[in-house]
Amino acid sequence: MTLKLRLASVFDNPNCLLGRRNRHQFLVTLLVNIATFSHGLGVGWMSPVMRDLQTDESPLNFPVLVGQVSWIGSLVGIGSVVGNLLAGFLQDRIGRKPVLFFIAMPYTIFWCLVYFVQSVEFLYIGRLMAGMTGGACYVVLPTFISEIADTNVRGRLGSIILLSVNSGVLAGYIVSTSADYYTSPPFILALPVCYFICNFLFPETPHHLIRKGKFEAAKRSFMFYKNIKRDDLKAESEFEELKYLLTKEETEKAKSYDYKDFITKPAFKAYASAAALLISNQFSASFCVTTYLSDVFAASYTTLNLSMCTIIIGVLQIVGNYATTLLCDKYGRRILMLISTSGASICLTAFASYTYFAKRYDLSVVGWLPLVILSFFVFLCNIGMVGCLFVVLVELFPSKIRSVGVSTFVVILSSTVFLTLKIFPICMAVWGISVTMWCCSGITFSCFLYFCFFLEETKGKSLLEA
Template identity: 30%
Template sequence: MSELPETENHTQKSKKLPQFVAVLLATIASFSIGTYLSWTSPALPLYNKNGTLFISDQEGSWICALLPAGAIVGTVPAGILADKFGRKKTICILSVLLLTCWLPISFAQTVNWIYLGRFVAGVSSGAVSVVIPIYASEIADDSIRGALGTIFQLQITIGILYAYISGLIGDVIGMSMFCAAIPALLLMVCPLLPESPVWLIREGRKEEAHYAIRKLRGQYYRTDDELNKLENNLTSQGDRVTFLDLIQYKKALIITLGLMVFQQLSGVNTLIFYAEKIFKTAGSSLSSTISSVIVGIVQVIATYFSTILIDRTGRKFLLFVSASVMSICMFTLSGYFHFQNEHDVSKFAWIPLLSFAVFIIIFSVGFGPIPWLMVGELFTNNAKSTASSITAITNWTLAFFVTKCFQDMVDIMGISSSFATFGMISLFGTLFVTTMVPETKGKTIEEVQIELYGFVQEPPSVGPKTQT
């Protein structure tokens, strides 16, 4: 292939903006996940308030929980589909599913239609949570890999805020159509996404990989070195790793699964799904809808700053601080609701909002984005799809149980003891981060592999495919 000569105008320096644009467009899918996650908070109270459809507490818990339940199913084939059809085409297919799921939710005459829409939306969300982190890690320069990786979580938080704001509409159909505009936008911008050069090289489509890299790095970027590096890495790393093969990545698997466990068992999804109900129970002077919007705004701002902090302060430090402060916030909420049963705490009704906001801030700069990012930093390219699938399965399975069981926990233990349980789990999370998690900031995948195992993992390989 022809290359432009290197002159004053034709530099080898990689441009960062095209990579940010590509990830921002792709993570509109994550934005859509956020709207599905938090839609229940403003929507469920409206059904009974407006008399359109009565939703019991148990039915409401199922409406919340069926999203992560569907996501468990969606994570299983996502990596395989992304490897077969490509990252770009898979994202486009998922955008169609994310859009159409709002129809049964919007116009449901019975709760079963809401169940169906939420479950299928969960399938799509689970697949997105596998494909998007893979795509972001494969198109990113090492120097901005951390920042690009956090955009996935940033877009989720923006989606959460967007759905909270939709509650101001005061109508379930209007809210749902408002949220449906996001996957519709994704469907329109999908053709603009460049395909992953890593996937193209694996498929033997080197010429297309050359143009994809140019689109991501700049018109005058010389692609030879990067193409050769990708080919050498894929040749040495071999074919796609199966679930059974992941045992040889034991340390990386323990770390990523552990981070997902502590992320979900921190109780974050219970706060997001039941935000309005929690604020109403707490007796806040602000309306529950406004309180939810305030928390959503805080979460977006905090997650944005995490994109700056993550490549400056390091992953391990942010995870440690995040788990520590989340534990304090949950114990504070527990204490508030404990004393609420015995004393007049109306003068301190601001405490739940403050604790909620601080929890969301610190989650958003640490345990929100970093566990997803670590999947791309601890595994070699041929293992990322499989590793992303199994970690996403773990994540969504835990999200399902925590979301579904929260109402049962409150019924059995009380809301104070429920929050105390989440606080203890985050406390154990600080110990896990201290003893198990390595620092990966600024390191290549090969350097991380050497730090974990003393060598780069090299399963049996046949190399990348040849183009026919």
């Protein structure tokens, strides 16, 4: 009886994700993140496969050159930009749900092209398709989740996006090293099929339905996501307030939605903070380190096995993202960004210093140190700069320009991914890994200073606030 009472008290807690109020929001978030897990799986699976394609044991019946492999790797960034633009253009016009359905199509094409590959062009197009899925995910999922989630759990649900991606990356790495090239795709194709079917289980967001004037459908959607009965007077009042605020917002937008909305003081503050988020996310080398992990470890003079190091880093990415889901709504976004940027800057300085001295002296007795430093670096990046990125990005912008603002910055982010992945290995070759990491540390510390003085806390902020 005591156990039942304890369980009841836990589920009655408004912050419990499995509580009655939040249960449907949490379960739907898990279902839509099948797409992000699948995207991460494709990225992780291709990483070791691209190395295999260049060897004499290549699984394909044609040679793949180094230059072609670089295009296979980078085309995912171009596809991501296309996905960003399509999702940003369509989600307010046709709704979040149709875009969610669309996400499954290019990803399915990717795995079909991988399986039936006849030339390197098949892999080019496939990676472009995979990038479209990822790019669309990063635009529509933060918007969708923020509109179905209550304020007190929005941060945790939003941070599941990156947690799911990194879980997929680790799973992809394990699958590609455990099964041969042609074994995996037929089984992995089940994921987009399941995702597509699951999309029939839940409705469009109430926010979008209200904006389109479909008030009855919006009310059913609101009741579904809040998991409450129609005779709940408090819920009825809550829905009417949401309806009033969104209708008022749409009326004002129809009257005065022009360029002036983009040059207000709140808008410029949002641009500056979004730019700092983007710079910290990309120029801290967080994505570059995980992408070029083997090269980074090889340049660090570590004495450890590279495959083991890769798996450990993959696990710590997940741990960092999971920590974000626990801490984001409890302690706020700002404190996590400050810890993340300051800690990552220290780790980058330490790693750069180690590689500088390891090149000149025999440090094999502490050959495990690069793994320790990079482990802390990856963990710290993922609790803030990576894990909180989309949560904060959605909450920063004024409501009238949120959709356009978020979509624009996600497109810029995808373009920057392509840029950083291209210049990082060049910097390592020209400057050396030590100077490259010191530069990244300086940029990350500059972002820490900006967040310290200018980043406002968005925890508990209503999405209807200007």
